[in-house]
Amino acid sequence: MDLKDKLVSSFLAFENRVDVDTHVHNVRSEAIKVFEEKGFPTKKEEAWKYTSLNKVLKEDYSVFPKQENALDYKDVKKYLIHDTDTYNVVFIDGKYSSHLSQTTHDGIDVCLMSSALTSPKYRLIIENHFNKAATADSLSSLNTAFSQEGVYIHIPKNKIADKPIQFINFSTGTEASTLLQPRNLVVAEENSHVQIIERHQSLTTNPVLTNSVTEIFTKKRAIVDYYKIQNDSENASLIDNTFIKQQRESIASVHTFSFGGKLIRNNLNFFQEGERIDSILKGVTILGDKQHVDHNTLVHHIEPNCESHQDYKGIFGDSSTGVFNGKIIVEKEAQKTNAFQSNNNILLSDKASINTKPQLEIFADDVKCSHGCTIGQLDESAMFYMQSRGIPKKEAKALLMYAFSNNVLNSVKIPELKQRITKIIANKLGVNIGFDL
Amino acid sequence: MLKIENLHAGVEDKNILKGINLEVKPGEVHAIMGPNGSGKSTLSSVVAGKEEYEVTDGKIFFEGEDIEELAAEERAHKGIFLSFQYPVEIPGVSVTNFIKTAINESRKAKGLEDMPAKDMLKLIRDKAELLEIDRKFLSRSLNEGFSGGEKKRNEIFQMAMLEPKLAILDETDSGLDIDALRIVANGVNKLKSKDNAVVVITHYQRLLDYIVPDFVHVLHNGRIVKSGGKELAHELEERGYDWIKEEAANA
Helix, strand or coil: CCHHHHHHHHHHHHHCCCCCCCHHHHHHHHHHHHHHHHCCCCCCCHHHCCCCCHHHHCCCCECCCCCCCCCCHHHHHHHCCCCCCCEEEEEECCEECHHHCECECCCCEEEEHHHHHHCHHHHHHHHHHCCCCCCCCHHHHHHHHCCCCCEEEEECCCCECCCCEEEEEEECCCCCCEEECCEEEEEECCCCEEEEEEEEEECCCCCEEEEEEEEEEECCCCEEEEEEEEECCCCEEEEEEEEEEECCCCEEEEEEEEEECCEEEEEEEEEECCCCCEEEEEEEEEECCCCEEEEEEEEEECCCCCEEEEEEEEEECCCCEEEEEEEEEECCCCCCCEEEEEEEEEECCCCCEEEEEEEEEECCCCCEEEEEEEEECCCHHHHHHHHCCCCCHHHHHHHHHHHHHHHHHCCCCCHHHHHHHHHHHHHHHCCCCCCCC | CEEEEEEEEEECCEEEEEEEEEEECCCCEEEEECCCCCCHHHHHHHHHCCCCEEEEEEEEEECCEECCCCCHHHHHHHCEEEECCCCCCEEEEEHHHHHHHHHHHHHHHCCCCCCCHHHHHHHHHHHHHHCCCCHHHHHCEECCCCCHHHHHHHHHHHHHHHCCCEEEEECCCCCCCHHHHHHHHHHHHHHCCCCCEEEEEECCCHHHHCCCCCEEEEEECCEEEEEECCHHHHHHHHHCCHHHHHHHHHC
């Protein structure tokens, strides 16, 4: 039985485990129909032209983990940003680990999706937001159909989350291969502010596939800073579907750091539903081996006087491959839009490749839109310059790559996170240099 | 200190240096002059270890050691410094962080710990003062948007920080106005000692009024065709290079 059939038939088993008499379950039932009809995307679809899921979908994934696993803090500490105070929500094989987590209901809500979906206290918020930002594409629908666990974050009006929230999904590999489908919801009410760090970490060489959906709502004047660390092990693949609905004068930023994993697909979608909105999409990708990362972004400018800023840097070594597909739609009403997009890439080897494609659909006539993409090699004259000052080749190369991704790193607003990312990059490049750029 | 014997070198299939002989001793200042395309910059790049250039014959000794197999950074660690004619812009790396990294990498190569931050700051401050460099300048991205004068001053600042045994100044005077030229030359003169040596590569005699050479060599068509004292530079300034070319052709 192929994975699609297996999933569709698993839905009945899933229904035995959840309350089917709810609004949420109606949404799930609709979603499984959509998935059944559409199936997994193939390379025939324009948006999937350069990314094939075939290999990843061949595994015989276990859909519901059979046993609960525990992890010791000391074994997972290194994956958490632990040198600053944060709220933590930790999942192990899709199950919540209370002993590694620190949630809260004090002023803000940082808790589990499973409780938010069932508790009457959150019913209104869930009804108004759950699956209201996600689109009905096949992978998001698949996630919606099985949506049950994940992170639920609600920041009330005028509240500032007192510390960053980080959540991390561990997979342990007790199953031969695991499919995880976390479902997250973030609602930042009017004039609130929150910083969120998301990470997926496999602790096994067994294959893991994560198909996650995160819906984020930024209400009037709210600010959401969202960071994704994608530095997973060699047999872990991730399909990240993130949908952000913004109301007037809100600012939402998503930084995506892609350093590891077998295959990563980021579907990042911004919908601007008000005036004077700012949307920020930034990313640093550094790959080697046969890794593959596909950034598929959409910014939908619907109302006038809004901005979007996209800046993605990619460094590709060995036989790694990258895709950047950035779509900007400016509706007829969205006059005075400022939309900027840039995608710069360095290829370190002859076998590495990148496909980059900007897509601008502009229906308004008074807008400023720019896009640019570059693909190059490391600057040899800069290498010699640095070497002649005593900086060895490997370090010189690392320094150039840092410099290349510097403006993205610099916009990370959590200092400990920035430090951590710098460290991951240094490890990745095999250097030990203490420079802080 | 530096001894070059019958050096032949080129890039791809093109021979540029066709038998250079040169000896530089500690405490000396040598000037290498010559018309465009005579091989001056190739000579400096080959000594500094640029990979694109291939040495086809001859030897380069630095303090008695054949350095042909050494990478550019290893030559730097031994004390060879090249001031670039066209310093490379490196956006995203500040002058301070660049020089910090360079110094600590050199120390690492010698088995030393990183220089303590306090000492580093003091050293940077002292050397910046020596070259009349504004502190704000140090936090800017390396060479990015620098004027010609700023770039060259920054080269000499790096030289002051790294304290090389042998400094090769490749066309350091090009693009400098008279004030910048004076500051750069003063800097070089202050750094000069009986233990280090300077090779000044230049097209014009102008810089040599400030950095006075002990020896002047004329490079033409990949060979040193004439050597003399500082008066040779004046003669070249007055008479140009044509007579040298003729002499070389008749020889």
